[in-house]
Amino acid sequence: MSLKIQALTRSIWVYHLATGSCNNCDIEILDCITPRFDLERFGIQLVGSPCHADALLVTGNMTTKNIPRVKAVYEQVPKPNVIIAIGTCALDHGMFDGSYTSRVKVDDILPVDFYVPGCPPKPEGMIAAVAKLIAQLRQ
Amino acid sequence: MMDTINILIFPGLIFTIILALFVAWVDRKVTARVQWRVGPPLLQPLFDFTKLMGKETMIPGQATAWLFYAAPIMALTGALVFSFTLWNANLYPDNSMVGDLIVVVYLAMIPSVAFMLGGLVSGSPHSVLGASREIKLLLGDELIIVMALMVVIIQSGGSIKLGAILDYQRTYGAVAWSPSGMIALILAILAMQAKLALVPFDMSEAETEIMGGTLVAYSGPLLAFFKLTQWIMRAMLPLLLVHCFWGGIIFSSWVSILAGLGKLLVFWVIMILIRNTNPRVRIDQALKFFTVWGGCLGVLAMILAMLGY
Numbered sequence A: 001m002s003l004k005i006q007a008l009t010r011s012i013w014v015y016h017l018a019t020g021s022c023n024n025c026d027i028e029i030l031d032c033i034t035p036r037f038d039l040e041r042f043g044i045q046l047v048g049s050p051c052h053a054d055a056l057l058v059t060g061n062m063t064t065k066n067i068p069r070v071k072a073v074y075e076q077v078p079k080p081n082v083i084i085a086i087g088t089c090a091l092d093h094g095m096f097d098g099s100y101t102s103r104v105k106v107d108d109i110l111p112v113d114f115y116v117p118g119c120p121p122k123p124e125g126m127i128a129a130v131a132k133l134i135a136q137l138r139q
Numbered sequence B: 001m002m003d004t005i006n007i008l009i010f011p012g013l014i015f016t017i018i019l020a021l022f023v024a025w026v027d028r029k030v031t032a033r034v035q036w037r038v039g040p041p042l043l044q045p046l047f048d049f050t051k052l053m054g055k056e057t058m059i060p061g062q063a064t065a066w067l068f069y070a071a072p073i074m075a076l077t078g079a080l081v082f083s084f085t086l087w088n089a090n091l092y093p094d095n096s097m098v099g100d101l102i103v104v105v106y107l108a109m110i111p112s113v114a115f116m117l118g119g120l121v122s123g124s125p126h127s128v129l130g131a132s133r134e135i136k137l138l139l140g141d142e143l144i145i146v147m148a149l150m151v152v153i154i155q156s157g158g159s160i161k162l163g164a165i166l167d168y169q170r171t172y173g174a175v176a177w178s179p180s181g182m183i184a185l186i187l188a189i190l191a192m193q194a195k196l197a198l199v200p201f202d203m204s205e206a207e208t209e210i211m212g213g214t215l216v217a218y219s220g221p222l223l224a225f226f227k228l229t230q231w232i233m234r235a236m237l238p239l240l241l242v243h244c245f246w247g248g249i250i251f252s253s254w255v256s257i258l259a260g261l262g263k264l265l266v267f268w269v270i271m272i273l274i275r276n277t278n279p280r281v282r283i284d285q286a287l288k289f290f291t292v293w294g295g296c297l298g299v300l301a302m303i304l305a306m307l308g309y
Ligand code: SF4
Pocket: A020, A021, A022, A023, A024, A025, A059, A060, A061, A086, A087, A088, A089, A090, A094, A095, A118, A119, A120, A121
């Protein structure tokens, strides 16, 4: 395993991108950095700019109007990076299935590496996903 | 030979970087403890730095490329030269050149100027906003730093040599233990807070408001340089305070060196606690605070110092 990946797995900076979510997934993501879960123990930090990010957390059901914006944000995330789709909406539209505002799924547009199902997923679920992600990156 | 070791290893380049990484960790750990969290491991800043060095650098389309590259390097160089000057004055008080207090004040400004430049040329509205706030803030805090240092100069008999200020404090006791010195120290700590972009004066980097301000468009190694600069300044500006107000670091034995570093950490933890227990103020409030309250207290401290208190 290269030094680059080793350092990356110990310091994952996360940018969180809502593509038309109901906002509940976003709140659960914020829960992960509260004192109860404290993801900073593993070096995981929320950052304000996609240019600083290593992981892009995509929530929501990808409305048609948001597609160009999501692409623009994705292009700003420097490599190597990972993309995690959070919530049932981001997987297959969930409760918004059949809506006229969203015709495509997140993974039609972005190369998603990880899926975390749930509506919304629990913080424990996201932490489990991150742990698996780190294990996979280290291989 | 000794000079080379002093510049490159101890207490120069390598030691400064290790100290900066440690100080960055102290910041995050104390913040975490204040919020009842566990906080990151000791090597976290090193991991962050290594990771950033391994990432891709992206130049925004609207940026002026050469300045975009030059700004982080200028910031890091400025911070390192600043640290060398301070260490040299601590190591050989007799050897420091005339007027190096003024040089140090200018050198401490170079990283701020580089942050501004980087923000202005990166072509993002957030970073331009951050840079303009940084310029305004600089006008406020420089005034206070100069006033606080004037008190030190007056007390130590009108000397603008860092070495002479140390000698004075080693004979007559630290500047901070006099009334005027205490006022000046409090003002200086607040001004450093602004210089280091810590809450309550972090409007130039307000993460929740303008997404990291001046640094918003930086990525990869260039961001790593900026971060390292920030950490070095967070270690070196408290060192400047220790030097001017609390007798500096005495390089005679390991115990006295550790005691000196302990003083540095005391100032740094005070700054972290101020940062963690205050809200962010607006830029106009900060300027008013510095020019009205800071200015009045600064003049008062200078008058007290002239009267010999
Ligand atoms: S998955 Fe559920 S909680 Fe998350 S954005 Fe969709 S509807 Fe909201």
